[in-house]
Amino acid sequence: MSVTAADGFRAAGVAAGVKASGGLDVAMVVNDGPLSAAAGVFTSNRAKANPVLWSEQALAGGSARAVVLNSGGANCFTGAFGFQTTHQTAERAAERLGIGAIDVQVCSTGLIGVGDESFRAAVLRGVDLAADALAGAGGDAAAGLTSAQAIMTTDSVPKQAVARGDGFTVGGMAKGAGMLAPGLATMLVVLTTDAACTADVLDRALRAATRVTFDRLDSDGCMSTNDTVLLLASGASGVEPDEAALAAAVAAVCDDLARQLQGDAEGASHDIAIEVRHAATEDEAVVVARSVARSNLFKAAIFGNDPNWGRVLAAIGTTDASFDPYAVDVHFNGVRVCHAGEPDRPRDEVDLTPRATAIVIDLFAGEATATIRTNDLTHEYVHENSAYAS
């Protein structure tokens, strides 16, 4: 169920001294082919970290043979020295693997502004250690697990997923705890498949999947400088699936990982699905749902197990989506507390004690629907993000 679940991939996670804690902090994933097709989606933040600046360019040809990932420092806003560190990381990995530096993707996560000489030395040491430790051909789960552990920051658990197609496999790992859709705790995802397909097919499958999974996870509204989602294909299965089958498997792994990210969001006590029904368009459904996901008052109410539907209506009223605020229904965990813009069932009928929380907003304005996943605003969130410099 990991990044090594698909044939043709090896991986390793090592402790190289990037993290002061001495924990696992550098991971490497290697595609042994025969193919080296790859696709990627990167943060849309204009403040891009050095590894994003490198990787986005390096992936332009649709090929990648290895990914080096480190926790313990985002290497963002670290100047020309920081970019050289990323470049040297790719070159060191290429040298050890006998490939070109352009075929090495680099991902970093941790504190923005960290990227000095000791950081560089530790990351390069990590590349050497990981290259020595590579394992996993044939589905070695241990190698996948140490990789997933090496990219954790405030994550409390490693995140891995797998989906089996007809003769092919898609596996993956992810990290990220504070954020998303956006993500300042930084979301890094590596997906692997042994399917035989072109970079164009991978790119379409990846964009279709991220659009309805990671892009609809909005834990705290903060967009990272380092977000990266990569999909590498080895072709080792010898199976060339039809595009829909590949897309379905990629989407399943992305959905699984997105739910794991939501479930481990910093300080959260509720995993909230905000479903908007009968919107005029899917885009408007997303806009309306996101306006609720970004309301601190709504999120604090959920933490307090308070079905405060007034805060839902106040949030959606700030959008310019096509609906009548006085015609809207709002359900909290199956209880319709607001009907046609007026109080409906008593709020004490709603049980908000389970972690899984379902909000349904019916706009009666069309046929489109969309769901945004978010978390509540808790004391623990405030504590972690005031006490931990991430």
Add this chain to the structure above:
Amino acid sequence: MSVTAADGFRAAGVAAGVKASGGLDVAMVVNDGPLSAAAGVFTSNRAKANPVLWSEQALAGGSARAVVLNSGGANCFTGAFGFQTTHQTAERAAERLGIGAIDVQVCSTGLIGVGDESFRAAVLRGVDLAADALAGAGGDAAAGLTSAQAIMTTDSVPKQAVARGDGFTVGGMAKGAGMLAPGLATMLVVLTTDAACTADVLDRALRAATRVTFDRLDSDGCMSTNDTVLLLASGASGVEPDEAALAAAVAAVCDDLARQLQGDAEGASHDIAIEVRHAATEDEAVVVARSVARSNLFKAAIFGNDPNWGRVLAAIGTTDASFDPYAVDVHFNGVRVCHAGEPDRPRDEVDLTPRATAIVIDLFAGEATATIRTNDLTHEYVHENSAYAS
């Protein structure tokens, strides 16, 4: 220093049983003239409360002789019954004062969805009690104070201000603790002046003032359904100031009240001024500053006295304003911690223990500047908004 500081105004605050606590909950401000010119600014939320729906229409003629305000219930999303309650409130006040209902502005604050028969009965009783208690002609501060107290919800202190012009006075009161620029704890502001001027002049002065004061206060990013700012002129001073002098006095009172709102924001431990310098346009300066004011990660860091400039750059990178993220300087309380997109002075040189916090972001992209005022994200904010249904 209150809403009765200007000649020609009486006011009262009474306990009518709208609030379960038995505290002051209905206020009335009456303009005795000779003029009845008035202007108002209302929430831009499409989910507008019944009193906003009424008052915005009633003010179309640029005239108002009285304002009735209640705490203890927002009368929002309470259906046709709720709108009738607002209408009956205006009619009852008109009858008691011998004026037309169209000349009565109504403002409500409290929980959305509250507006049943007992609410209506209590508010109407409050109109009677307040009409009996009206006082303040000649600057009676006590009448102004009880009015300011009667509109408090989670506010911990009443908020009043005054500015003296050449022969005329502008006074005012405000409530609001959770919110703004937006405001879900609901911002209500009544300004009074004895200057002699037309509704058009009042309207221009009010819009110019709110644009750079209340509209640039963004405590928690949540826009209210009930926000209302009213400016009433009695002309009782007999002085017709030039427009710039009136505008300056109105702006001074708005600025004073906005700072009081910021200082009493729910659960806040820091009052943060985010100043953006050298932006290409003033609008872009506002957009950039607001992106930081709405970053929960930035706000939690300030609570933890952490000068986390990486979170500032990550926030401004999400805007489409014209600047180079790698050319930006960031100062925390006078210490330049980031220069040209790289680490500058050590973070331990920054002292974030004072409540007043100054963030300066220099974009080096033009000549415009703007400041957004916000607060930090604290345990107390989460507690108040999860425990108190507002």
